[in-house]
Amino acid sequence: MKFQKISVALFLAGKSIQRGNRFTFILTVTIMALVFVNLVFLPSIISGVVVNFNTQSIDYSFGNLIIEPREKQVVITNVYSLKRKLDQIPEVIGSSPRTQIGATYRYKDNTQSGPLIALSPKSDMEVTKIGTKVKEGYFLEDTDTDSIVLGTTLTGNQDSRLDKSDSLGGPQVGERISVTFSNGVTRDLVVKGILDSGVYNVDLAGYVTTREMEQVLGVKDEASSILVKMRENGKEEYYKNLLMQYGVQEKVRTYKEKAGGFVNDAVTAFEIINTISTGVSLVIATVVTFIVIFINTVNKRRQIGILKAIGINKRVIVYSYVLQVLVIATCGTILGLALAGLLVMYLNINPLIFPGGAVYPVVEPGPFIRSTISLYLVSIISGFIPSYNTANEPILEAIRGPA
Amino acid sequence: MINATDISRVYRMGLVEVHALSGVSFDIGKGEFVGIVGASGSGKSTLLHILGLLDLPTSGFLSINGIDVSAMNDDERTEFRLNNLGYVFQDYALVQELTVLENVSLPAMMRGTPRDEYLHKSEELLNQVGLIHRMHHRQYELSGGEQQRVAIARSLINSPTLLFADEPCANLDTKSSRNILELFQKLNAELSQTIIMVTHEEWHEAYMCRVLVLTDGKVADQRACKR
Ligand SMILES: Nc1ncnc2c1ncn2[C@@H]1O[C@H](COP(=O)(O)OP(=O)(O)OP(=O)(O)O)[C@@H](O)[C@H]1O
Ligand SMILES: [Mg+2]
Numbered sequence: 001m002k003f004q005k006i007s008v009a010l011f012l013a014g015k016s017i018q019r020g021n022r023f024t025f026i027l028t029v030t031i032m033a034l035v036f037v038n039l040v041f042l043p044s045i046i047s048g049v050v051v052n053f054n055t056q057s058i059d060y061s062f063g064n065l066i067i068e069p070r071e072k073q074v075v076i077t078n079v080y081s082l083k084r085k086l087d088q089i090p091e092v093i094g095s096s097p098r099t100q101i102g103a104t105y106r107y108k109d110n111t112q113s114g115p116l117i118a119l120s121p122k123s124d125m126e127v128t129k130i131g132t133k134v135k136e137g138y139f140l141e142d143t144d145t146d147s148i149v150l151g152t153t154l155t156g157n158q159d160s161r162l163d164k165s166d167s168l169g170g171p172q173v174g175e176r177i178s179v180t181f182s183n184g185v186t187r188d189l190v191v192k193g194i195l196d197s198g199v200y201n202v203d204l205a206g207y208v209t210t211r212e213m214e215q216v217l218g219v220k221d222e223a224s225s226i227l228v229k230m231r232e233n234g235k236e237e238y239y240k241n242l243l244m245q246y247g248v249q250e251k252v253r254t255y256k257e258k259a260g261g262f263v264n265d266a267v268t269a270f271e272i273i274n275t276i277s278t279g280v281s282l283v284i285a286t287v288v289t290f291i292v293i294f295i296n297t298v299n300k301r302r303q304i305g306i307l308k309a310i311g312i313n314k315r316v317i318v319y320s321y322v323l324q325v326l327v328i329a330t331c332g333t334i335l336g337l338a339l340a341g342l343l344v345m346y347l348n349i350n351p352l353i354f355p356g357g358a359v360y361p362v363v364e365p366g367p368f369i370r371s372t373i374s375l376y377l378v379s380i381i382s383g384f385i386p387s388y389n390t391a392n393e394p395i396l397e398a399i400r401g402p403a
Numbered sequence: 404m405i406n407a408t409d410i411s412r413v414y415r416m417g418l419v420e421v422h423a424l425s426g427v428s429f430d431i432g433k434g435e436f437v438g439i440v441g442a443s444g445s446g447k448s449t450l451l452h453i454l455g456l457l458d459l460p461t462s463g464f465l466s467i468n469g470i471d472v473s474a475m476n477d478d479e480r481t482e483f484r485l486n487n488l489g490y491v492f493q494d495y496a497l498v499q500e501l502t503v504l505e506n507v508s509l510p511a512m513m514r515g516t517p518r519d520e521y522l523h524k525s526e527e528l529l530n531q532v533g534l535i536h537r538m539h540h541r542q543y544e545l546s547g548g549e550q551q552r553v554a555i556a557r558s559l560i561n562s563p564t565l566l567f568a569d570e571p572c573a574n575l576d577t578k579s580s581r582n583i584l585e586l587f588q589k590l591n592a593e594l595s596q597t598i599i600m601v602t603h604e605e606w607h608e609a610y611m612c613r614v615l616v617l618t619d620g621k622v623a624d625q626r627a628c629k630r
Contacts, residue, residue, distance in 0.1 A: 004512075004515045007512075011512065012500075015500050015501055015505065019500045019501075019541070303498060303500070305496075306496045306498055307498065308481060309457055309484070309490065310484070310490070310496075310509065311486070311488075311510050311514075312510075313485075313513070314477070394458070394459075395458070396457055399492075399496060
């Protein structure tokens with residue numbers, strides 16, 4: 001008897017899909033697909049933003065950890081021995097002492113203030129990726145003096161309308177600009193390369209070698225920070241403790257702490273938006289799916305009454321509607337997957353440009369699974385309720401009643 | 404076979420009560436071909452619905468085959484309809500999404516009859532009602548009379564012990580009507596098929612054993628027919 005019930009339910013569901021209203025079917029499937037895309041899309045962009053922020057911060061701005069001067073000190077002293085100590089820790093991939101000061105840049109009639117960062121290119125390449133993002137000319141080498149690499153935003157264009165913010169008006173590689181260091185010393189430096197990392201703060205600075213900075217400032221073995229690249233991303237809290245266990249007495253901060261307020265707030269805000277938007281989408285998805293399927297099933301009231309009148313068990317009737325709805329949900333999910341896939345593909349080719357750089361959608365299984373499950377659940381419920389209600393109605397009312 | 408005692412059916416619409424049936428009692432024995440006649444609105448369909456377990460009486464007692472059907476639950480009634488009753492609705496009540504053949508076969512399918520068997524039987528019945536050439540058509544492609552004949556074929560597919568027909572010839576010309584009545588009479592004579600049929604055509608009575616006359620929801624008269 002069990003088998004018969006299922007086979008009659010399958011038969012009825014199949015005929016209903018085959019011969020029912022094509023337009024309604026396509027409409028329902030399309031709506032479910034769009035609902036699916038809606039449920040999946042924003043989370044993937046927001047994950048993209050978060051991932052982007054994290055990797056950009058690590059790869060271009062801070063490394064995993066940043067070592068800063070001890071309490072009440074302005075600079076890190078004994079940098080060479082501290083670096084040696086760091087590099088001996090097995091989990092440390094590389095460390096890059098940097099000195100950052102404020103400087104004034106001058107090119108032709110344009111004057112700009114901005115950060116000037118001194119680094120040892122060889123060490124820095126072990127930590128950050130800025131050395132790979134030189135779009136014109138070359139990156140610095142350890143022995144360079146008299147040279148500067150400029151961030152592209154600071155460099156700007158001869159046509160100021162193309163600039164993202166105030167700039168030097170487009171000095172070319174090989175030209176000289178004059179740089180006034182924080183101690184008042186001015187030097188004319190040759191632009192060796194132009195850096196385009198896509199990260200706003202990185203492209204806003206100028207870069208010289210540690211050797212250059214030491215000559216100008218007359219200091220040695222000092223740094224304002226040391227960026228440290230660790231073996232794995234995401235374990236910064238653990239690494240921070242590890243460094244302290246190895247006897248690092250300077251302040252150790254994770255890139256998240258360093259990025260601090262602004263970006264963390266942005267990530268938190270995005271996560272809140274994501275949660276709210278997912279919640280709202282789910283509710284809309286539920287309501288829309290429910291309405292479409294519900295109306296569709298309610299329209300079958302007379303049919304359901306007739307089936308019952310000729311002796312079709314009401315469970316069979318309900319199964320047949322749930323089966324139909326499962327087919328619709330499956331088609332909707334597949335179409336939704338396809339649409340979402342196309343959208344993700346498109347955005348991988350044409351990423352969204354955020355201040356932190358290009359954002360690629362990050363497809364995580366979570367939202368997909370959640371969306372699929374919710375679509376199915378909602379469909380089953382919205383197929384079940386009206387068919388169950390009608391199948392339990394007095395037969396004659398179902399057959400004769402409105403719709 | 405059927406024992407109906409003091410059956411009443413009251414429709415309540417707000418404050419208004421419609422007494423569609425008031426205290427109807429009768430017995431129908433196995434193998435009888437009984438007609439129910441009466442003016443429009445006299446309660447014929449209401450009575451047939453109750454006998455066909457499609458509706459519940461407001462009060463009264465009904466037993467079929469010695470079973471107190473008023474004690475059955477919804478599922479048991481559905482099962483009982485499937486296995487024991489055939490019903491031809493006044494408005495045919497075909498399943499829209501199915502073809503003629505599928506409509507006729509569905510109750511047999513539900514009963515678990517082997518496919519070959521029910522297909523054969525369906526075709527045979529469609530042949531008898533003169534619709535074999537339309538078996539792959541859908542309801543909307545058929546005339547009223549054709550739909551009525553499909554409904555008749557469907558009602559017979561599970562060889563019901565009781566056949567109910569609500570004006571099964573309402574939309575048929577005299578020739579087709581005669582055809583259906585002869586089919587009923589043949590089933591009645593050869594297989595002792597019990598048939599209860601609502602009609603308002605006097606000449607139909609020639610095919611029946613007995614007629615119940617309903618007036619304002621009451622059995623006003625019963626007469627044996629001359630066959
Ligand atoms: N669902 C309903 N709600 C209210 N009143 C109803 C309902 N169904 C039937 N009636 C009333 O019950 C009475 C009997 O109706 P019924 O359909 O049984 O008549 P009938 O003898 O079959 O008439 P006809 O020959 O026109 O088919 C009528 O007065 C009708 O208006
Ligand atoms: Mg009637």
